[in-house]
Amino acid sequence: MAGVFDIDLETEDGSDTEVSNDCITRRRDTEEVELTSENVNRDSERVGPDCFELLTVLGKGAYGKVFQVRKVQGPQTGKIFAMKVLKKAKIVRNAKDTAHTRAEREILEKVRHPFIVDLLYAFQTGGKLYLILECLSGGELFMQLEKEGIFMEDTACFYLGEITMALGHLHSYGIIYRDLKPENIMLCQQGHIKLTDFGLSKESIHDGTITHTFCGTIEYMAPEILTRSGHNRAVDWWSLGALMHDMLTGSPPFTAENRKKTIDKILKCKVNLPPYITVDARDMIKKLLKKNPAQRLGSGKDDAADIQKHPFFRHISWEELLNKRVDPPYKPQLHSEEDVSQFDTRFTRQTPVDSPDDTRLSHSAELAFAVSPSASMFWNVFLSFLQLF
Template identity: 90%
Template sequence: MLTFLSRMAGVFDIDLETEDVSDPEDDSCELTVIEPDCVPTEEVELTSESVNRDSERVGPDCFELLTVLGKGAYGKVFQVRKVQGPQTGKIFAMKVLKKAKIVCNAKDTAHTRAEREILEKVRHPFIVDLLYAFQTGGKLYLILECLSGGELFMQLEKEGIFMEDTACFYLGEITMALGHLHSNGIIYRDLKPENIMLCQQGHIKLTDFGLSKESIHDGSITHTFCGTIEYMAPEILTRLGHNRAVDWWSLGALMHDMLTGSPPFTAENRKKTIDKILKCKVNLPPYLTIDARDLIKKLLKKNPAQRIGSGKGDAADIQKHPFFRHISWEELLNKNVEPPYKPQLHSEEDTSQFDTRFTRQTPVDSPDDTTLSHSAELAFAGFSFVAPSVLESLKEGFSFEPRSRHVRRHNSSPRTPVSPLKFSPAGPFKSSLDGEPDLFSPTSPPAAPPPVPQENGAASQPIKTPSRNKKKKIHRR
């Protein structure tokens, strides 16, 4: 019970934003309130209901399950509709994790908490937004914006390889997202096509922060062996310590994948792939432009100190590279640049961009009666969260299961790096506000560039690229 005064003799301003860095011995202070005689008082019991009257209480019953979007070792991702409270009727993605499986390993527990904290902290146009987080006795729930365009992996699989202007658009948005994370002391560590989602307008969003690491600023290093082998930097593989430069290596591997059909170093097994990453030079096809070749080589420097982006400039150094010379970074950040591909969606609930192995399953959030110890429950204290603002209706999904990629090929040489109507020598990307036709629409594909003469005078032939399985992330304990 607590007594509240109906009249106060003073008003006190409290700065909730200021971090307390004072010495513990100085924490005490004296506060005097002058209370006039015979002031009527009222007794009020402090309960969660009386203190949190204006805060939204969110739980599994606030959401209707619509479709399964993905399944993993620790749980599932569903497309859901909110059926109670604010934002009723909105479509979200609900990531459900089983506590009992997570608490078996201290690192898994730490990474789960880190993902939740990073998603709360970070707000950026090209990073998935967290709307709510809550828990039950046996499960953790993350409610994320709905990214209905699916994985960039799927689009890359359909196209085989990207033209350089298409790759430039996606790589530009990814670079800005990584730069924002780095400015907040966060390294991503799992950049790959499967973790890059497309919103319904076609812009990218980084998702899945389960392997991200906080508090990595200038001079800081970490040693966890984690990521996806084909995109993993040499310094992670050697376990000598790594920092944010690992994300720029992964960007180089991703750029190579976009423009050639596969990551730069692949082999029939994990050991041989690692050997190639550590020992072999990157081989680039002759059809790549000089700027593309130069950027890939600078991103894939095995010595992180020599890698572009590893200095204090971080993302800014990469943005200055000639490969991005046509980009207006301000326009790109404001989403005023028309994406090269816009998902063909019929409604907010359209899941056509996701794997039918999952979407055909009956969406069921199975009951979990697991009882955790008190110490295990403490690991998830403070997990609940409600976003401070109403966000766009988009979607996030994930999948850990391997998925084969068909042979990726194209019908002509991708030598021409830019589309004439999308670029001009004197200016940046055409803004979507300019009213230019959508050259990348599935109904009106861009004209194929003419074959490029080779040294022997013959026209170039279609390039066949090897298929590869969808890569699994690894996390070495």
């Protein structure tokens, strides 16, 4: 598994900044109020831990656990969700994570898209944050790719098409994703993709804007991130090219036995493609993996539209794809809505227990979990900490 870097914080003008462990800087014109289920959840439904029955452990990470749960009260009773339980104390321990969370708080408030994970409910207790998301029971695309070894080009074309539309939607809101890799792409029950894990995303990156944060997963990171020369949404198209190479050959384009050598390859080496790659696929990979971002496919003002016009996608009907009227190449074999066979048995065999919550944070730490009244879906920001699968 590739390593994920901690993010560096940035001010709005792109310069690096540090945040004290003891406090979080707040906008002077923003009133802070207590975050409760009443002011974040849809339809003003009162939701808490008691509304959900724990079924299975799906994942575990530094910040908490992911459970498959069933709603047992109120609207949607009986429906299956994924519940991510995050420990506040572990989040606030790292001031960078906390400040980044606040800076990112509106990302998924802005986006609703067929190929981006949807947050349904959110609430908190004294020591924990709870996120209720759609349960993507098809598992990670990574698992499917690992099982198949490589994808046929028509299969890769389908997944890459849906991913391109999701990234284009994010870019239209000035959001760059910055961590595209098979592990962050989930499959729904029907086999369509959903982007998850927005912990390294950055907003307010519009035409002409750059940022300098060093972040991502090495094998999929664009050269301009590695050199800290400033980057924009073109980094996502580099990652798409690396992912396309991974799908069609079984590995990212630049790999080595250690991090330094991998970085050297990304910065200096040309991509080598096996002879079985078709002309159109070869052309698209090479254009996405241009080391100069200004020359990279998708770097122009038309962004995703330029990629969608590439001959590799000539058989795609984008309207049909967006409306999920194209049959996925692979449909997860699931026996029921509760089937967790697509998840790692290291987790699914564990007893699902949400440990007692008796943590109380200091007043300054609790400010990190306050929300302005205007941010009705503040809780979406905690997708910044969903790298738990």
